[in-house]
Amino acid sequence: MSPLTLDDLRRLLREAGGDDLTGALEGAIHDETFGDLGYDSLAVLELSGLLQRERGVEIPDEMLSGLRTPRQLLDFVNSGHALR
Amino acid sequence: MSADPSGRVAVTGLGVVAPGGIGVKAFWELLTSGRTATREITLFDATGFRSRIAAECDFDPALEGLSPREIRRLDRVAQFALVCARDAVEDSGLDLGAAAPERIGVSIGSAVGCTTRLEEEYVVLSDAGRDWLVDPAYVVPHTYDYMVPSTIAAEIARSCGAEGPVALVSTGCTAGLDAVGHGLRLLREGAADIVVAGAAEAPLSPITSACFDAIKATSPDNDDPAHASRPFDLNRHGFVLGEGAAVMVLERAEDAHRRDARVYAEITGFAGRSNAFHMTGLKPDGREMAEAIRAAMARAGAGPDDIDYINAHGSGTKQNDRHETAAFKRSLGPRAYEVPVSSIKSMIGHSLGAIGAIEVAASVLALQHQVVPPTANLHTPDPECDLDYVPLIAREARLDTVLSVGSGFGGFQSAMVLSRSGRA
Amino acid sequence: MSGAVAVTGIGVVSPSGVGADRHWASVLAGRTAIGRITRFDPEPYPTRLAGEVRGFDERGHVEARILVQTDRWTHLGLAAADMALADAGVDPARLPEYDMAVVTAASSGGTEFGQREIERLWSRGPRHVGAYQSIAWFYAATTGQISIRHGMRGPCAVLCAEQAGGLDALAHARRLLGEDARLALSGGTDASLCPYGLAAQLASGRLSRGDDPARAYLPFDSHAAGHVPGEGGAMFVLEDDAAAEARGAASYATLDGYAATFDPAEGRGRPPGLRRAAELALADAGAEPADIDVVFADAAAVPELDRRESAALCALFGPYGVPVAAPKTMYGRLYAGGAALDVATALLAIRDGLIPPTVGVRRLADDCPLDLVRDRPRPAAVRRVLLLARGEGGFNSALVVSAPRPSRARPAHNGGGHGHEPTDPGRPEAPAA
Numbered sequence: 025m026s027p028l029t030l031d032d033l034r035r036l037l038r039e040a041g042g043d044d045l046t047g048a049l050e051g052a053i054h055d056e057t058f059g060d061l062g063y064d065s066l067a068v069l070e071l072s073g074l075l076q077r078e079r080g081v082e083i084p085d086e087m088l089s090g091l092r093t094p095r096q097l098l099d100f101v102n103s104g105h106a107l108r
Numbered sequence: 109m110s111a112d113p114s115g116r117v118a119v120t121g122l123g124v125v126a127p128g129g130i131g132v133k134a135f136w137e138l139l140t141s142g143r144t145a146t147r148e149i150t151l152f153d154a155t156g157f158r159s160r161i162a163a164e165c166d167f168d169p170a171l172e173g174l175s176p177r178e179i180r181r182l183d184r185v186a187q188f189a190l191v192c193a194r195d196a197v198e199d200s201g202l203d204l205g206a207a208a209p210e211r212i213g214v215s216i217g218s219a220v221g222c223t224t225r226l227e228e229e230y231v232v233l234s235d236a237g238r239d240w241l242v243d244p245a246y247v248v249p250h251t252y253d254y255m256v257p258s259t260i261a262a263e264i265a266r267s268c269g270a271e272g273p274v275a276l277v278s279t280g281c282t283a284g285l286d287a288v289g290h291g292l293r294l295l296r297e298g299a300a301d302i303v304v305a306g307a308a309e310a311p312l313s314p315i316t317s318a319c320f321d322a323i324k325a326t327s328p329d330n331d332d333p334a335h336a337s338r339p340f341d342l343n344r345h346g347f348v349l350g351e352g353a354a355v356m357v358l359e360r361a362e363d364a365h366r367r368d369a370r371v372y373a374e375i376t377g378f379a380g381r382s383n384a385f386h387m388t389g390l391k392p393d394g395r396e397m398a399e400a401i402r403a404a405m406a407r408a409g410a411g412p413d414d415i416d417y418i419n420a421h422g423s424g425t426k427q428n429d430r431h432e433t434a435a436f437k438r439s440l441g442p443r444a445y446e447v448p449v450s451s452i453k454s455m456i457g458h459s460l461g462a463i464g465a466i467e468v469a470a471s472v473l474a475l476q477h478q479v480v481p482p483t484a485n486l487h488t489p490d491p492e493c494d495l496d497y498v499p500l501i502a503r504e505a506r507l508d509t510v511l512s513v514g515s516g517f518g519g520f521q522s523a524m525v526l527s528r529s530g531r532a
Numbered sequence: 533m534s535g536a537v538a539v540t541g542i543g544v545v546s547p548s549g550v551g552a553d554r555h556w557a558s559v560l561a562g563r564t565a566i567g568r569i570t571r572f573d574p575e576p577y578p579t580r581l582a583g584e585v586r587g588f589d590e591r592g593h594v595e596a597r598i599l600v601q602t603d604r605w606t607h608l609g610l611a612a613a614d615m616a617l618a619d620a621g622v623d624p625a626r627l628p629e630y631d632m633a634v635v636t637a638a639s640s641g642g643t644e645f646g647q648r649e650i651e652r653l654w655s656r657g658p659r660h661v662g663a664y665q666s667i668a669w670f671y672a673a674t675t676g677q678i679s680i681r682h683g684m685r686g687p688c689a690v691l692c693a694e695q696a697g698g699l700d701a702l703a704h705a706r707r708l709l710g711e712d713a714r715l716a717l718s719g720g721t722d723a724s725l726c727p728y729g730l731a732a733q734l735a736s737g738r739l740s741r742g743d744d745p746a747r748a749y750l751p752f753d754s755h756a757a758g759h760v761p762g763e764g765g766a767m768f769v770l771e772d773d774a775a776a777e778a779r780g781a782a783s784y785a786t787l788d789g790y791a792a793t794f795d796p797a798e799g800r801g802r803p804p805g806l807r808r809a810a811e812l813a814l815a816d817a818g819a820e821p822a823d824i825d826v827v828f829a830d831a832a833a834v835p836e837l838d839r840r841e842s843a844a845l846c847a848l849f850g851p852y853g854v855p856v857a858a859p860k861t862m863y864g865r866l867y868a869g870g871a872a873l874d875v876a877t878a879l880l881a882i883r884d885g886l887i888p889p890t891v892g893v894r895r896l897a898d899d900c901p902l903d904l905v906r907d908r909p910r911p912a913a914v915r916r917v918l919l920l921a922r923g924e925g926g927f928n929s930a931l932v933v934s935a936p937r938p939s940r941a942r943p944a945h946n947g948g949g950h951g952h953e954p955t956d957p958g959r960p961e962a963p964a965a
Contacts, residue, residue, distance in 0.1 A: 040663075042596030062597055065389060069323050070600075070663035077660060085324055157658050210793065210808060220670055221641075221692075230650050233731055237654030240647075242727045244577050244734055251735035252924065255640045255724075257671060258692040262925030266797040271805055273792040274927060275700065276692040278638060278671035286689065293707065299791075315650050318661035325666070380687040381630060382679045387601070387667040396685055399630055403712070517667055518676025520688060 025079055027102045030054070033094050036074050041067030054095040065089075075101065111298040114407075117291075118364040118529065119372040121200025121357030123192035123306075124469050127163035127350055127456045130172065131195065136473045139481040140502040144455045146348045147333045151312045159326035161333040162312050163350035163457025167191075181250055183222035184310035186263045188353035188462075193264045193304050200357035201369060202302065204268055212270035213300030214261050216355075217277040217287030217307030219461030219516070221257030224313045229254060264304060264355070272300040281421075281516025282380065283307055284354070284464025285524055289378035291358045301363060306355030307465035320349065323388065325425060335485045337458075339422035339451035340429045340497045342490040347423040350457025354469040361529075373475045376509075377408025377525035388517050390427045394435030397521040401439035401513060408525035410509055412443035415525075417480050417505065419471045419512040420497075422451020423458050428515060433493045435513075435521075448505060450498040454484035464514040468524060471510040475528050480505050537706045538776045538783040538936065541620025541769035543612035544876050545721060547583030547762050547863035551615065553945070555873075556880045558862070559888045560909050565863045566745040566760050571644075571725050579739045581748050582725050583762030583864030601664040602677060603642025604763070605723040608869070609674040610681060612767035613717050617682070620769035621781060622715065624682040632684035633713040634675050635705040636767075637697030637720030639868035642669035644726035678717060678767075686713045694923030695830070696792070698765070698871025699931045703790035705770050714775065719872035721765030733761055736924060738834055746892050749865075751831035751858050752838050752900040753893045759833045762860075765869020766876035773936075782942045784879040785917075789817025789932035806830070806928045807844035810918060813930035814848075817916075821848045824932075825912060826887050826905075828874045828919040831858035832865075835897065841920065842900040851901035855910065857881070859888040871921035875933065878917040882935045884944045887912050 034049045041063040043049075048061055058068050072088055075081045081101055083091065091097040124131065128138035128145030138145060146163045154160040165188070169179045172191045179187065197204055204212060229251050233242035253259040261276040273294055277287040284307035291305030320326040327346040329336040338344040364371050381403070383396040405411065421432055436444040452470050459466065474480055479502050486499035509527045514520075544551060547565035548558035558565060566583050574580035585608065590599060593611035602610075613634075617624065624632055646669035652660035667673060672690045679688050687708050691700045698720040705718035724733070733739055740758035742748030749760040773786055791812030793805030814821065827849075830841055845856065859877050860866070866873055881887055887910040896902060915935040922928050935941065 040600075042598070042600040044596040064386065064597075066323065066387070066601065066663050066667070067597065073322055073659070073662055085328070088324075209796065209802065210805075214794070219672070227650060230647070230728060231654060233728065234651060234654070237651040237656075240651065240727060241572060241576055242731050244731045247731050247735040249735055249737070251732045255643070255729070255732040256692065256694050256924065258639070258694050258697070258923060258927065259925055261693075262794070262927070265794045265926065269797065269800070271794050271796055271802070271808075274693070274794040275792075278690045278692050279675070279688070280670060280672040283672075283690075297707070314658060315646075315653055315661065315665070318653050318658040319649070319665035321658060322661050322663045323666050380689070382634070382676075382685050382688045384629070384679045384683045384685045386680065387673075387676055399685070516672075517670070518672045518688075519679055520672070520676070 028098055030094060033098060036071055037063055040070035040074055055093050057092045113296055115296050116361035117295050117358050117375045118361045119356050119472050120359055120364050120369040121196040122372060122469055122472065123195025123199060124354045125165055125167060125188045125192055126352040126466060127165050130167060138455060139452055139470060140479055142482045142484050142500055142502060144334050144484050146337050146457055152314055154317060157317050158321035158328050159317060160330045161336050161348055163348055164312060165351055183225040183254055185218060185222055185308045186260045188310055189216060189260050189264055189308035190267055192306060192353045192355035193267060196355045196357050197268060202357065207302060209269050209271035211272055211301040212268060213272040213294045213303040214265045214270045214274040215277060215287045215291040215294060215303055215305040216261040216264055217283030217461050217465060218257050218260055218309055219278060219280045219283050220311050222254035222259065223311050223316055225254040227313045227315050260308060268304050279520045280518045281460050282464055282514040282520040282522040283461035285514040285522040286380060288465055288468050289524060292375050292378055295358060295360050303358040304355060305358050307462045308353035309459045309462035310351045311460055312349060312351050337424050337454050338485040339424040339454050339483055340490060340493040341486050342488040344424045344426065346425050347458040350459040352459045352466055353462050354465040371529040373472045373526045374529055375524060376527050377404040379403035379407060380522045383519040383521060385519055390431040392430055392434055394431045394438055397432065397435035397513065397515055398438035400521045400523040404523035404525050410525055412440040414509045415440060415447050415511050416507045417474060417510045418447055418449040419467050419510060420449050420451045421513050421515045422453050424453060430492050433495055436495060444495055448480045448496050448498045448503060450481055450483045452481055467512050471512045471526050475507050475510055475526060478504060478507050536773040536786040537709050537770050538773040538786050539768050539879060540771050540776050540781045540783055541616040542784060542876050542879060543615025543619060543767045545585055545588060545608045545612045546764045546873055547585055550588055552876060552880065559859050559877060560886060562889050562891050562907060564745050564891060566748065569725060572727055577730055578741045579734060580743060581745055581760050583760060584725060585764045601668055602673060603645035603668050605642055605721055606674045606677050608721040608723055608764060609636060610677060612721055612765060613678045616717065616767045616769045622769055624684060627715060629683055629685040631686055631714035633686040633688060633705060633708045633716040634679045634684050635689040635701045635716060635718040636675045637701040637868045638671035638690050638692050639694050639697060639722055640724045640729060641671045642673055643724040643729040645669050647726050647728040693927040695865060695867055695870045696921040696923035696927040696929040697868050699919060699921050699929035700792055702787060702931065706787050709770060709772055716770040717767060718770055719765060719767035720868040722867040722869040723763040724867060725763050749833055749861050750892050751833040752842065752896055752902055752904055754895045754897045756833040756835050756838055759865040762864025762866045764866055764873060766872040777940060783936040783940045784942055785882055785933040785935055788934045789813040789819060791816060792929045795926035804840050806841060806920060806922060807847050809928040809930040810844060810848055810920060813932050817932035819916060819932055823916050824854055824918045825914045826855045826857050826917050828878050828917060829856050829858050830920045830922045831860055832922065838897060839899045842902055845902060852903045854903060855887050856902045856904045857887055858890040861891050874919050878919060878933060882914045883942050885911055885914055887914060
């Protein structure tokens with residue numbers, strides 16, 4: 025599967041946690057925390073569920089809470105460390 | 109029919125259906141033994157689920173006196189509730205047939221109602237999820253009964269011949285505590301003279317397991333089911349789903365004494381607050397739970413030094429046990445370090461809307477027997493949870509006043525104070 | 533705080549309109565809001581009609597991140613709660629957090645959300661159940677979300693008694709105000725018009741199978757053949773009346789009396805409990821039947837249930853002894869939202885001195901000798917209203933509401949249709965904390 029891009033992540037975040045149409049996900053959001061972007065722990069769990077269902081990507085429990093920014097999540101998913 | 113806002117309310121009858129043992133005796137025996145009733149799920153095929161363990165009740169409805177018709181008609185949750193209610197009423201020594209029906213009330217808690225049958229029926233109607241437009245030809249008459257949780261309270265009301273106020277309290281995981289608290293209010297405001305109060309839950313069904321899997325709230329320690337529920341332990345990984353019920357007969361204390369009833373305990377205070385923070389998340393400071401505790405104690409006229417035991421919510425999630433520990437310290441001050449605290453969820457899992465009432469039952473029995481049930485599976489202390497959680501072994505203690513607390517999705521925080529009967 | 537409890541704000545989401553004014557205008561015009569179900573294709577179902585809340589702009593009322601984690605039932609509840617707070621001129625952020633309570637009635641919870649998730653589970657597997665199922669379907673979801681949205685940290689509750697629950701919720705809020713709450717947000721909404729919801733309701737045997745919206749739901753009629761389901765409901769701001777007066781808040785009514793009873797099991801040879809609920813509620817209000825200006829009926833439209841309700845009313849008031857209103861003929865039976873919407877409609881009747889009509893009924897059943905106000909609103913001095921609600925399974929609840937003193941009353945609208953002017957001198961400032 026091709027690498028997960030930031031645009032992919034934007035789409036998944038909107039699906040997982042809603043799209044408030046304010047453009048909070050536009051621009052350079054790599055190092056913003058999901059919380060600051062408006063996505064709480066449940067939204068991140070929902071996101072990880074979507075990743076699993078769409079891409080077969082499994083983020084281990086102990087890793088998930090440590091992936092706080094888009095960059096950290098993309099790096100992890102694309103690193104090959106994520107279970108499939 | 110006079111109102112008495114500060115009146116003492118007595119628990120005069122008790123019925124329990126719990127994992128590890130049906131009936132009050134078996135329940136208390138399990139709790140004091142420190143054995144656990146958590147095991148691999150048998151009630152449905154849990155292959156493919158993240159958490160495949162639960163605390164199940166070995167419940168044979170026919171053996172417990174339900175008729176074939178009742179068994180056919182009633183969801184498991186209502187079966188539990190009915191058996192407990194009958195046991196409680198019998199235990200109370202009351203002849204409900206001789207009481208004025210309009211003075212008998214019912215207050216039952218449940219968080220997820222008739223989930224099991226609702227899901228089973230859905231599978232049939234939707235052809236296992238193939239048809240969004242479910243087939244109306246396949247509804248059975250009781251499908252609507254399963255859709256509304258109020259059915260559970262209605263069943264108990266009919267069984268008891270209750271014609272007074274009947275309530276189904278559904279505040280998530282505090283529903284059990286809140287239903288007993290609601291019963292307390294009904295008596296104090298004079299709306300009833302006898303209240304059959306408690307809670308039931310039979311949530312062990314694929315949809316329930318799946319929804320907790322999705323938020324990783326339940327323990328994935330499937331290889332060691334007996335030790336998977338570890339409240340306050342450093343190596344706790346979430347709660348273990350459970351099922352069960354507890355129902356009590358409540359009366360005003362003076363009525364109980366007048367008829368020479370055996371009084372298990374008195375309920376002296378109850379309060380609820382909400383954290384208004386997050387539907388599932390808990391802040392580490394525990395301030396709103398502390399506020400519920402403070403308010404319940406104030407209503408009971410009890411101070412921190414009066415509390416002899418805390419029956420904790422102790423679900424075994426990382427965040428809950430930390431939150432709750434902070435709440436105890438906040439509300440009891442230095443006394444928090446002296447009071448024994450234990451979580452029976454370590455032994456019987458977390459039965460959502462029922463557990464609060466089951467924990468009140470445990471608190472009542474603790475007062476009756478002067479024994480504090482332990483927290484099972486507590487081997488490795490967590491530095492953030494540094495109170496006396498009575499690890500592993502039950503403890504005899506002088507108990508006059510017990511605090512029982514609960515916390516649940518939606519932010520609900522509830523606390524109840526119980527005392528030994530005023531009559532020495 | 534042991535004085536009277538006043539309603540200082542109303543929020544309505546009704547098939548007859550989003551907002552109290554739109555709902556009331558439609559009701560007074562005798563317009564039916566029942567129509568063919570649009571939320572899904574009802575063709576396979578023997579009941580195809582419902583009262584749907586059309587044109588509800590959920591995105592306008594609820595933020596996107598909350599929308600995804602909640603069922604429509606909660607969307608409606610959040611919207612109604614917001615409207616009630618605005619109507620009352622209350623800013624919860626300025627009140628002591630522990631003094632505010634939230635009490636809602638629920639009936640089948642987040643039905644559609646739950647059906648969707650359970651469908652995913654069974655058609656695709658357990659991994660397809662999302663993170664929000666654990667918070668969206670359960671019966672406490674709406675109370676929880678309202679409490680979080682407004683920072684209300686007092687005692688919060690959820691009561692389930694099907695159609696009777698709304699009265700129980702308001703009574704419980706009244707109870708909490710008598711303890712240590714200072715303000716309560718209470719009521720109920722419902723949104724169970726999804727295929728599984730409808731199928732389950734059909735199983736109750738109580739749904740009308742009529743296909744004419746104007747003639748499908750005919751309580752007390754000789755052709756009564758069940759009710760039409762609906763979605764929606766109402767939320768209210770309740771306050772201690774003296775405190776409301778002190779902050780200059782106008783009042784729609786005080787909640788003066790309440791009682792709940794349960795029907796005897798069949799075969800016990802004892803009478804149903806509705807009459808006694810009404811009597812106890814009147815007694816609680818210190819009122820006699822003669823004090824009641826209109827009864828908002830439960831109006832089940834099942835002949836036996838109509839007969840029982842009529843018998844209870846005749847026992848209390850005498851045949852044709854009190855005006856009876858069933859405006860729910862225009863929008864349906866709303867379960868957890870039904871009794872709350874009845875209360876909202878009753879408060880507007882008090883405000884404007886108009887009894888809303890019951891539509892569609894052509895001939896009263898022989899055993900229903902009631903002064904049912906039909907087709908057109910009836911002007912009347914509506915000072916005291918008795919509301920009745922019965923929940924499937926045997927629940928009976930009754931509530932008595934009374935008009936405030938004229939100096940405290942909300943200004944009447946001339947026949948409805950006017951909006952609330954923000955500069956209306958009757959509207960209070962937000963209270964100081």
